[in-house]
Amino acid sequence: xxxxRPVAAIEAVENGLAAQGYIASRxxxxxxxxxxxxxxxxxxxxxxxxxxxxxxxxIAAWRGLKMIRLQCYEGLDEARALYEWKYAKQLLYTQxxxxxxxxxxxxxxxxxAALDQLxxxxxxxxxxxxVEPRPLLQALEQPAGCVLLIDEIDKSDAEFExxxxxxxxxxxxxxxxxxxxxxxxxxxxxxxxxxxRDLGDALKRRCLHLHIGFPEQRLEERIVESRLPGISQMxxxxxxGFIHDIRTLDLKKLPSVSETIDWARVLVLLQAxxxxxxxxxxxxxxxxxxxxxxxxALPQVTTFVAKAARxxxxx
Amino acid sequence: xxENLHRFFRAARGAGxxxxxxxxxxxxxxxxxxxxxxxxxxxxxxxLTLAKTEEEKQALSECFDLFFKIPEPEQSSQAxxxxxxxxxxxxxxxxxDTAGAGERSAENLGPLAQMLxxxxxxxxxxxxxxxxSAASLSDIRYFTQRGIFSGRILDQMGIQRLRxxxxxxxxxxxxxxxxxxxxxxxxxxxxxxxVSQALLLYGREEAENLRNEILRNAPLSQIEPxxxxxxxxxxxxxxxxxxxxxxxxxxxxxxxxxxVRRTLRRNAAWGGVPFLTAxxxxxxxxxxxxxxxxxxxxxxxxxxxxxxxxxxxxxVVSDVRSFAFSGHLIEVSDILESKPPQEAMxxxxxKVGFGSSDYGSSFADFEKQWMGAVTQQTTVIVLGDARSNNxxxxxxxxxxxxxxxxxxxxxxPEGRTAWGLGDSEMSRYATFCTxxxxxxxxxxxxxxxxxxxxxxx
Numbered sequence: 001x002x003x004x005r006p007v008a009a010i011e012a013v014e015n016g017l018a019a020q021g022y023i024a025s026r027x028x029x030x031x032x033x034x035x036x037x038x039x040x041x042x043x044x045x046x047x048x049x050x051x052x053x054x055x056x057x058x059i060a061a062w063r064g065l066k067m068i069r070l071q072c073y074e075g076l077d078e079a080r081a082l083y084e085w086k087y088a089k090q091l092l093y094t095q096x097x098x099x100x101x102x103x104x105x106x107x108x109x110x111x112x113a114a115l116d117q118l119x120x121x122x123x124x125x126x127x128x129x130x131v132e133p134r135p136l137l138q139a140l141e142q143p144a145g146c147v148l149l150i151d152e153i154d155k156s157d158a159e160f161e162x163x164x165x166x167x168x169x170x171x172x173x174x175x176x177x178x179x180x181x182x183x184x185x186x187x188x189x190x191x192x193x194x195x196x197r198d199l200g201d202a203l204k205r206r207c208l209h210l211h212i213g214f215p216e217q218r219l220e221e222r223i224v225e226s227r228l229p230g231i232s233q234m235x236x237x238x239x240x241g242f243i244h245d246i247r248t249l250d251l252k253k254l255p256s257v258s259e260t261i262d263w264a265r266v267l268v269l270l271q272a273x274x275x276x277x278x279x280x281x282x283x284x285x286x287x288x289x290x291x292x293x294x295x296x297a298l299p300q301v302t303t304f305v306a307k308a309a310r311x312x313x314x315x
Numbered sequence: 316x317x318e319n320l321h322r323f324f325r326a327a328r329g330a331g332x333x334x335x336x337x338x339x340x341x342x343x344x345x346x347x348x349x350x351x352x353x354x355x356x357x358x359x360x361x362x363l364t365l366a367k368t369e370e371e372k373q374a375l376s377e378c379f380d381l382f383f384k385i386p387e388p389e390q391s392s393q394a395x396x397x398x399x400x401x402x403x404x405x406x407x408x409x410x411x412d413t414a415g416a417g418e419r420s421a422e423n424l425g426p427l428a429q430m431l432x433x434x435x436x437x438x439x440x441x442x443x444x445x446x447x448s449a450a451s452l453s454d455i456r457y458f459t460q461r462g463i464f465s466g467r468i469l470d471q472m473g474i475q476r477l478r479x480x481x482x483x484x485x486x487x488x489x490x491x492x493x494x495x496x497x498x499x500x501x502x503x504x505x506x507x508x509x510v511s512q513a514l515l516l517y518g519r520e521e522a523e524n525l526r527n528e529i530l531r532n533a534p535l536s537q538i539e540p541x542x543x544x545x546x547x548x549x550x551x552x553x554x555x556x557x558x559x560x561x562x563x564x565x566x567x568x569x570x571x572x573x574x575v576r577r578t579l580r581r582n583a584a585w586g587g588v589p590f591l592t593a594x595x596x597x598x599x600x601x602x603x604x605x606x607x608x609x610x611x612x613x614x615x616x617x618x619x620x621x622x623x624x625x626x627x628x629x630x631v632v633s634d635v636r637s638f639a640f641s642g643h644l645i646e647v648s649d650i651l652e653s654k655p656p657q658e659a660m661x662x663x664x665x666k667v668g669f670g671s672s673d674y675g676s677s678f679a680d681f682e683k684q685w686m687g688a689v690t691q692q693t694t695v696i697v698l699g700d701a702r703s704n705n706x707x708x709x710x711x712x713x714x715x716x717x718x719x720x721x722x723x724x725x726x727x728p729e730g731r732t733a734w735g736l737g738d739s740e741m742s743r744y745a746t747f748c749t750x751x752x753x754x755x756x757x758x759x760x761x762x763x764x765x766x767x768x769x770x771x772x
Contacts, residue, residue, distance in 0.1 A: 005350070006348065006349040006350045006352075006353070006356065007350075007352070007353050007356065010349075010356060026355065026356075026359065027359045027362070027363070030349070030356055030359040030360060030363065031359075031363050033349075034345050034348065034349070034360060034363060034364070037344075037345070037348040037349075038341065038344045038345055038348060040341065045369075087585060087590045087591075088584060088585055091585050091588070091590075198558070198559070201333075201367075204367040205335060205337060205338060205367075208363045208364060209363060209364075209366060209367045209368075210363060211369055211372060
C-alpha cells in the first residue's frame with residue numbers, strides 16, 4: 001500500500017472544502033475522507049453554530065453533487081421522510097378509468113375470471129407512478145449520488161432512528177408494494193445532532209462519530225478570513241481573541257462560529273479598523289442572544305478589549 | 316499488525332470505550348484505507364470510528380498515547396525507552412565484552428543468557444513482547460496479578476535455564492556471573508514496567524467495576540470523604556442507566572379504538588373516504604416528583620446523593636421539586652439546578668442543615684406553602700430516618716399529602732429493625748405511605764428510584 005497516499009488525500013479534502021469557504025480541521029477532513037472510503041455516514045455533534053450543517057453544504061459544493069436535506073422534528077414519520085402513496089391521484093385515476101375497467105372486466109363470465117383479469121391488470125395503482133418520494137427515497141434515487149443531510153436527528157423520535165438504520169447501513173429501503181429500492185450510488189450521509197437527547201447505540205454504531213467543538217484561535221481566524229476576505233488582519237485577530245475570552249465566561253449561550261462571522265460582518269460594515277470598547281458594547285447583541293448574558297459580559301468588555309489589543313502587539 | 320489492532324481494541328475496552336465487534340471491523344477497514352504511517356491520522360481514525368461520545372474520545376485518546384508507548388514486536392527495531400537505558404548503562408561494558416574476556420564461556424550458555432550478554436536491546440524487547448503475548452498478558456485484570464504475569468513472562472523467556480547458567484558461572488567465571496546478574500535485574504525491571512503498563516491499559520475497567528461494586532453496596536452515610544467524588548460518578552452512571560431504560564417513550568399498542576374524529580378530518584381531502592386511519596392513543600404521563608429530604612445528621616449524605624440522582628433524570632422525569640428540611644423546610648430545586656453538586660449541597664446545608672430534625676414543623680411548613688405542588692400525578696418521596704426527637708410527628712399532614720398524591724414513598728436509610736425504636740416515628744408514618752423501603756446504599760437507591768419511575772410506564 002502506498003503509505004503517503006492517504007495523507008495527500010486528506011489534504012486534498014481539506015483544500016477542496018477550503019475552496020468552498022469551509023475551513024476544516026484535520027479531524028474533520030479525516031472524517032470526510034473516511035466516510036467516502038468505507039461508505040459510512042458521519043454523525044456530527046457539537047454546539048449550535050459551529051458549522052455542522054455548513055459541512056454538508058461544503059461537501060456537496062466541492063464534489064458538485066446535489067444536496068438533499070431532511071430536517072427532523074418531533075413527530076416526523078415515514079410518510080414525510082421516506083415515501084408516500086399519492087392517494088388523491090390514485091383515487092382520481094380510478095374514477096377516470098372506471099369505464100375502462102368496466103370494459104376490461106365486461107368480457108368475464110364469472111366472478112373468478114373477472115378477478116383473474118383484474119390481476120392481469122396488475123398493480124397499476126401501486127407502481128412507481130403513484131409514489132411520492134420524500135428526501136430519503138430521493139437521495140437513493142439520485143443517479144449521480146448526492147449528499148444527504150439529516151439535520152438535527154436528536155429532535156426526531158426514537159422510532160424514526162430505527163427507520164434510518166436500514167438506509168444508513170445498506171443504503172436501501174423496502175417498500176412493501178414495490179420491493180427493495182437500493183441506491184444507484186451510495187449517498188454521502190451527514191447526520192447532525194445538538195445533543196438534545198442521547199441517540200440510540202444502534203444508530204451510533206453505524207456512523208463515524210465526529211465532534212466539532214469551538215475552533216482554536218488560529219483556525220477561527222482562518223475561517224473569518226475565508227468568509228470575509230476584506231477584513232483587516234488586526235481587526236480579525238482582535239475580534240477572534242475577544243470572542244475566545246468571552247467563551248471563558250459563564251454564559252447561557254456561548255457565541256459560536258456563526259456569531260463570530262456575523263459580528264465580523266457587522267464590524268466591517270461599521271468600517272471599524274480595530275476593536276474599541278464602545279463599539280463592542282454597542283454591537284454585543286449580535287454576539288450574545290440573551291439579555292442576562294449581555295449583562296454578565298458588559299463589565300468584562302473593557303478588559304477583554306484591552307487584552308485583545310495587547311495580544312495583537314505580541315502575537 | 317492485525318494482532319496489534321486487536322490488542323488495542325482490548326485496551327480501548329479497558330479504558331471504558333465500548334467497542335463492539337462491528338465497530339472493530341469498521342475501524343480495521345478505516346485503518347486499511349488511511350494506512351499506519353501518520354500517527355495523527357491514525358489517532359483521528361480511531362477517535363472517529365470507535366468513540367461515540369466526548370468522554371469516550373477523551374478516554375480513547377489517552378489510551379492511544381499509552382498504548383503506543385509500549386514497544387511492540389513490530390516496533391522493536393525503533394529505540395524504546397527501556398532499551399535505551401540498557402544501552403547507555405552498559406555501553407562501556409559491551410565494549411569490554413567485544414574486547415574479549417567472556418566470549419569463550421558464553422558459548423555453552425542458554426539463549427536468554429547469551430541474549431542478555433550481547434546487549435542486543437531490540438532482540439530483548441522483541442523477546443519480552445513475544446513472551447508477553449505467549450503469557451497472554453492482555454488478560455491481566457487486577458493489580459494483584461502483577462507478580463503472576465511477571466513470573467509467567469520470565470518463565471517464557473527461559474529464566475530457568477538462566478538460573479542454571481548463573482549457578483554454574485558463579486563457580487567458573489564470577490565476573491561474567493556478576494554481569495549476568497546485573498543484566499537479569501535490568502530485565503526484571505523491564506518486565507515489571509511492561510506488566511504495570513499492561514495493567515493500566517487492560518485492567519482499568521475491571522478494577523473500576525470491582526471498586527464500583529464495593530461502592531454500590533457501601534452504606535452511603537458512612538463513606539469516606541475521599542470516596543465522595545467516586546460516589547458522585549457512580550450516581551451519575553446510575554442516572555444514565557435509568558435514563559436509558561426509561562427515557563424512550565414506548566407508545567402503547569395502537570390496536571383497539573378508531574379515532575373517528577381525527578380519521579374524518581384527515582380524509583377530508585378525498586370526500587371522507589377513509590384512506591388513512593387514525594387510532595386512539597393513550598398518553599402516558601411522565602413522573603412528577605416532589606421530594607422532601609431530611610438533611611440533618613447522618614441522613615444528610617444520603618439525601619445529597621438522592622437529590623443528585625433525582626436531578627440528573629431530566630429526560631425521564633418531567634418535573635422535580637425538591638425540599639430540604641431539618642428544623643424547618645425550604646425549597647431547594649433552584650439551588651440544585653443552578654449550581655454544581657458540591658456547592659449546591661454546601662449552600663443547602665448552610666441554610667437548613669445541622670439542626671435537630673423536627674418532622675412535624677417541617678411538614679407544617681410544606682403544607683402551608685407548597686401543598687399546591689402535589690397533584691394526582693405526583694409521587695411524593697420523603698427521605699429521612701423519621702426520628703423527630705420526640706416532637707409532635709404531625710402524621711395527620713402526611714395523611715393529607717398521601718390523599719392528594721398518586722403515591723407516597725418513604726425511603727429510610729436505617730435498617731428495618733430500627734424502625735419504631737426510640738424516637739423513630741416510622742411505624743406511625745408508615746400507615747400512610749404507599750411504599751416504605753430501606754435505602755442505605757447506592758444499589759438500594761437505584762432500585763427505589765427505578766421502581767418509582769417504573770410505576771408511570
